[in-house]
Amino acid sequence: MTKTVLEVKNLWVEYPARRGVVQAVRGVSFDLCQGETLAFIGESGSGKTTLGLALVRLLPKSARVRQGNILFYQNGRVQDVLALSQEDLRQFRWRDCAMVFQGAQNSFNPVLRVESQFYDTARAHGMTGTAHVKQRAIDLLRMVQLDPNRVFRSFPHELSGGMRQRVLIALGLLLQPQVIILDEPTTALDILTQRSIIEVLRKLKKELDFSLIFISHDLSLAAELADRVATVYAGTIVEIGGVYDIFERARHPYTQALTHSVPTVTGDLRDLTSIPGSPPDLIVLPPGCAFHPRCPFATQRCKEQEPPLEPVGEGQFAACWNWREAMNKT
Amino acid sequence: MPDKRQPVVELVHLSRTFEQRGMLVKAVDDVTLAVNEGEVVCLVGESGCGKTTTGKMIAGLIRPSGGEIRYNGQDIWRMDAAQFRKYRMAVQLIHQDPYASLNPAHSVFRILSAPLLEHKIASNPQAARDRVRELLMMVDLTPPDDFLDKYPHQLSGGQRQRVSVARALTVVPSVIVADEAVSMVDVSIRVSLLNTLRKLKERLGVTYVFITHDLAVAKHFAWEGRVAVMYLGRMVEVAHTPQLVNHPQHPYTQALLSAIPEPDPRITRTKERVQLRSLDVPSLLNLPPGCSFHPRCPRFEAGLCDVMVPELMEVGTATRVACHVVTREAAHALRDGHTTSLPPAAP
Amino acid sequence: MMQAQAFYARQPSFLQSLSQTLKLLARNKVGFAGFLGVLFFVFFALVLPIFVPIDNQTRMDKIYAPASWDHLLGTDFQGRDVFSQLVHGGREVLVIAFVTGAITTFLAVVFGSLSAVLGGWVDSFIMSLADLWLAIPQFPVLAVLASLVKLNNVILLALLLSLLSWPTLTRAIRSQVLSLRQRDYVEAARSLGLSTRHIIFNEIMPNMMSYIAISLIFAMTAAVYAQAGLAFLGLISFSDNNSWGVTIQLAWTKGAIFFRDSFLYIMAPVLAIALFQLSLVSFTRSLEEVFNPRLRTGV
Numbered sequence: 001m002t003k004t005v006l007e008v009k010n011l012w013v014e015y016p017a018r019r020g021v022v023q024a025v026r027g028v029s030f031d032l033c034q035g036e037t038l039a040f041i042g043e044s045g046s047g048k049t050t051l052g053l054a055l056v057r058l059l060p061k062s063a064r065v066r067q068g069n070i071l072f073y074q075n076g077r078v079q080d081v082l083a084l085s086q087e088d089l090r091q092f093r094w095r096d097c098a099m100v101f102q103g104a105q106n107s108f109n110p111v112l113r114v115e116s117q118f119y120d121t122a123r124a125h126g127m128t129g130t131a132h133v134k135q136r137a138i139d140l141l142r143m144v145q146l147d148p149n150r151v152f153r154s155f156p157h158e159l160s161g162g163m164r165q166r167v168l169i170a171l172g173l174l175l176q177p178q179v180i181i182l183d184e185p186t187t188a189l190d191i192l193t194q195r196s197i198i199e200v201l202r203k204l205k206k207e208l209d210f211s212l213i214f215i216s217h218d219l220s221l222a223a224e225l226a227d228r229v230a231t232v233y234a235g236t237i238v239e240i241g242g243v244y245d246i247f248e249r250a251r252h253p254y255t256q257a258l259t260h261s262v263p264t265v266t267g268d269l270r271d272l273t274s275i276p277g278s279p280p281d282l283i284v285l286p287p288g289c290a291f292h293p294r295c296p297f298a299t300q301r302c303k304e305q306e307p308p309l310e311p312v313g314e315g316q317f318a319a320c321w322n323w324r325e326a327m328n329k330t
Numbered sequence: 331m332p333d334k335r336q337p338v339v340e341l342v343h344l345s346r347t348f349e350q351r352g353m354l355v356k357a358v359d360d361v362t363l364a365v366n367e368g369e370v371v372c373l374v375g376e377s378g379c380g381k382t383t384t385g386k387m388i389a390g391l392i393r394p395s396g397g398e399i400r401y402n403g404q405d406i407w408r409m410d411a412a413q414f415r416k417y418r419m420a421v422q423l424i425h426q427d428p429y430a431s432l433n434p435a436h437s438v439f440r441i442l443s444a445p446l447l448e449h450k451i452a453s454n455p456q457a458a459r460d461r462v463r464e465l466l467m468m469v470d471l472t473p474p475d476d477f478l479d480k481y482p483h484q485l486s487g488g489q490r491q492r493v494s495v496a497r498a499l500t501v502v503p504s505v506i507v508a509d510e511a512v513s514m515v516d517v518s519i520r521v522s523l524l525n526t527l528r529k530l531k532e533r534l535g536v537t538y539v540f541i542t543h544d545l546a547v548a549k550h551f552a553w554e555g556r557v558a559v560m561y562l563g564r565m566v567e568v569a570h571t572p573q574l575v576n577h578p579q580h581p582y583t584q585a586l587l588s589a590i591p592e593p594d595p596r597i598t599r600t601k602e603r604v605q606l607r608s609l610d611v612p613s614l615l616n617l618p619p620g621c622s623f624h625p626r627c628p629r630f631e632a633g634l635c636d637v638m639v640p641e642l643m644e645v646g647t648a649t650r651v652a653c654h655v656v657t658r659e660a661a662h663a664l665r666d667g668h669t670t671s672l673p674p675a676a677p
Numbered sequence: 678m679m680q681a682q683a684f685y686a687r688q689p690s691f692l693q694s695l696s697q698t699l700k701l702l703a704r705n706k707v708g709f710a711g712f713l714g715v716l717f718f719v720f721f722a723l724v725l726p727i728f729v730p731i732d733n734q735t736r737m738d739k740i741y742a743p744a745s746w747d748h749l750l751g752t753d754f755q756g757r758d759v760f761s762q763l764v765h766g767g768r769e770v771l772v773i774a775f776v777t778g779a780i781t782t783f784l785a786v787v788f789g790s791l792s793a794v795l796g797g798w799v800d801s802f803i804m805s806l807a808d809l810w811l812a813i814p815q816f817p818v819l820a821v822l823a824s825l826v827k828l829n830n831v832i833l834l835a836l837l838l839s840l841l842s843w844p845t846l847t848r849a850i851r852s853q854v855l856s857l858r859q860r861d862y863v864e865a866a867r868s869l870g871l872s873t874r875h876i877i878f879n880e881i882m883p884n885m886m887s888y889i890a891i892s893l894i895f896a897m898t899a900a901v902y903a904q905a906g907l908a909f910l911g912l913i914s915f916s917d918n919n920s921w922g923v924t925i926q927l928a929w930t931k932g933a934i935f936f937r938d939s940f941l942y943i944m945a946p947v948l949a950i951a952l953f954q955l956s957l958v959s960f961t962r963s964l965e966e967v968f969n970p971r972l973r974t975g976v
Contacts, residue, residue, distance in 0.1 A: 196609050219517070220590075220598060247593070261521050265590050265592065266597050278488065279486070389868055433860075494865070
């Protein structure tokens with residue numbers, strides 16, 4: 001029996017820019033179950049980072065949530081994240097839902113030791129007792145395969161990028177959140193370091209039963225870790241489904257093209273396809289389906305009407321008028 | 331199959347040290363490699379392995395502190411000024427960051443016409459304009475008239491990278507050093523950029539030195555060529571691409587290949603992993619003695635690997651490996667007459 | 678032929694380019710106000726003197742007269758019209774400011790970029806010279822020089838002022854060039870065999886234009902203060918005794934501060950200098966936008 005912990009309904013986020021309004025998130029709905037790993041895959045400028053920030057309400061001031069609900073379920077209670085007061089929101093972040101940002105390895109306060117970062121976070125959220133916090137921090141550091149004796153008293157600059165990323169993951173878990181959101185957790189790290197982060201996340205998931213959302217442009221990461229995958233294009237989910245369905249039986253032409261555009265290192269050379277054209281401009285979106293100018297299956301209808309997500313298989317949904325044609329072609 | 335082609339660029343015991351906080355850092359250490367005409371050679375390695383410095387030395391932009399770079403047999407740093415200028419033009423570098431490699435103040439036409447006019451490749455602006463159009467078509471920016479008057483910030487990352495390639499082509503280079511040229515470009519357009527680069531090789535016979543951290547991209551781009559793996563400034567393995575990818579010899583190459591996350595859940599979740607003895611990458615400021623991979627290497631032998639620096643040795647047809655253990659095993663196999671070709675790699 | 682036409686047709690006309698520049702200027706409100714202020718002072722100091730006659734007539738009955746319709750800002754110690762002095766006293770201030778700013782910036786750009794691009798002993802030489810120069814206390818030197826040479830020539834004074842102020846700006850320009858020189862596109866230009874001249878003037882300079890323009894403005898403000906200071910100390914004087922600095926000095930030495938009705942007399946030139954400076958400084962805010970190619974092509 002799976003329990004829903006997070007439910008997002010028809011979320012729209014936009015923010016003004018010099019040229020016009022950036023429609024960063026357009027009608028996103030999804031739910032996340034207890035203990036599940038959900039990956040959001042998209043290219044730069046697809047709105048996936050804005051989506052992540054919206055979930056913990058860390059959007060820049062200029063951004064506006066036009067409509068939608070973010071419902072968080074805990075112990076039979078429901079909280080609407082968008083309706084939380086500032087104080088409740090502060091408790092919600094870290095305690096219920098923690099987010100580790102892209103490039104956050106470089107955003108540590110350089111003059112504070114790792115231990116202070118733990119103590120400060122704990123204090124800010126009412127977790128008291130230095131000894132208690134220290135014990136928990138040391139356990140977590142061990143879990144992310146760091147040597148607490150060495151790391152706990154270090155300054156950030158004494159650690160490598162991969163070590164800092166692991167410290168951040170440990171920090172995110174300090175208050176035992178139900179959901180943790182990771183934005184590009186392995187980007188800019190070396191392969192062997194990426195591998196260790198992936199293994200750490202896998203192990204943590206097994207030991208502590210939290211739900212994980214990660215946002216990445218790297219399909220391999222989704223292939224490694226995700227239970228379900230959502231493909232994001234032009235600010236909206238164009239396909240969502242189980243990881244094997246998405247990689248092997250994708251129904252949306254964009255997902256199909258994306259999974260065929262990245263090379264594997266194992267096995268023989270396989271044919272790669274590229275997607276013609278450029279990623280969309282979130283200010284001036286094409287009418288109808290935003291992918292139609294690059295889509296081989298586009299018809300007149302695609303230019304006029306935006307397709308809704310519809311079931312295309314067991315637990316799999318795609319937003320495409322012509323998914324049946326796309327399915328038969330491949 | 332032995333290569334009968336002539337080497338265009340040869341790196342001979344190439345080294346480069348930098349001074350950092352009063353200490354000498356060996357960014358590149360004793361690299362020897364011949365790049366043949368029309369060939370694709372990939373330099374692969376993680377950050378800090380010296381691949382970019384090697385690329386810049388090949389492009390004549392950084393002077394080696396030891397060893398030589400030979401172009402058609404001649405040491406480039408002993409050339410006279412005119413020859414050296416010609417060399418620098420013959421070897422063009424494509425940078426990684428498409429947002430930093432084009433001058434934001436100039437239009438595409440101005441960026442591409444400057445070298446044409448400076449070197450009198452085009453005699454007047456009109457001829458330059460025609461040539462620029464041709465170049466834009468060559469890099470698949472069509473129709474070219476849509477791009478001539480654009481400024482870099484009006485182009486996408488992929489389009490900028492294509493302009494960079496076109497700019498390199500203005501001076502008709504024989505070698506292109508592509509330093510992570512596709513790594514900052516979105517996945518959906520990466521393949522078409524790689525295809526454009528390959529097409530140029532066939533059309534113009536350009537030789538590529540393709541620098542990347544991504545072995546999957548290297549494999550895709552240089553399937554008919556070779557891959558050279560670097561680790562902390564030294565070259566640890568060189569082989570034909572299919573051989574290197576399917577039968578890696580050096581423990582580092584094996585670890586790297588086994589660690590790469592694959593965009594396919596079935597492959598990536600069942601891959602066998604090489605377990606390293608340590609996760610820490612040694613600092614270039616304080617390299618371990620002997621083989622610099624020994625503190626992490628699963629095949630480490632005390633008294634050997636931490637004492638002697640392994641040389642790059644031939645262990646099979648066109649495969650060279652810098653590892654004491656691997657070369658010893660290959661020698662034994664040869665002596666025992668088991669086989670003259672390489673054994674499949676031990677996982 | 679068609680292509681040739683197309684080639685030239687794309688170059689924006691002078692008017693188009695002017696209207697675009699104005700639009701960019703207007704993007705920043707403070708900057709645009711500064712721009713209007715500068716325009717006003719140019720008009721005030723260079724055009725208005727044609728219509729307002731010089732007043733050199735002594736009027737014993739109107740010494741230190743308060744403001745009236747005849748004398749908008751009152752009169753001075755000889756009963757002369759203060760407004761007329763203010764109108765005629767702006768030209769020297771503006772001309773010296775501009776000429777000093779231009780020469781200083783020119784010297785700084787030449788020395789700074791040579792230093793950065795050539796490096797080696799040229800760099801060491803220029804930088805040591807700049808350091809040495811900076812060690813000299815400028816104002817006292819000016820004061821001493823002014824007492825030796827009669828500094829009543831606008832151009833001579835501008836030259837002197839810029840000779841004293843080039844080092845700071847040279848250092849700043851040098852570090853700018855050094856950082857731009859590291860850019861990938863400059864490396865690409867070297868690799869393409871483009872000449873050093875091309876690299877400096879076509880690759881580096883266009884990306885420094887806003888910086889250079891802002892430096893020019895700040896060099897101008899420094900020049901305004903320096904000449905006002907010298908005039909106040911009575912170390913420089915011009916043909917007609919007409920410069921805002923000279924007006925302040927005369928008002929001060931002739932004791933205008935002791936007369937209640939002379940408040941405007943003494944404050945008018947001070948305010949003129951302050952407002953001119955404020956306009957210049959505000960104007961710099963708009964320069965960033967004017968020289969940014971990203972804004973220029975208006976994506």
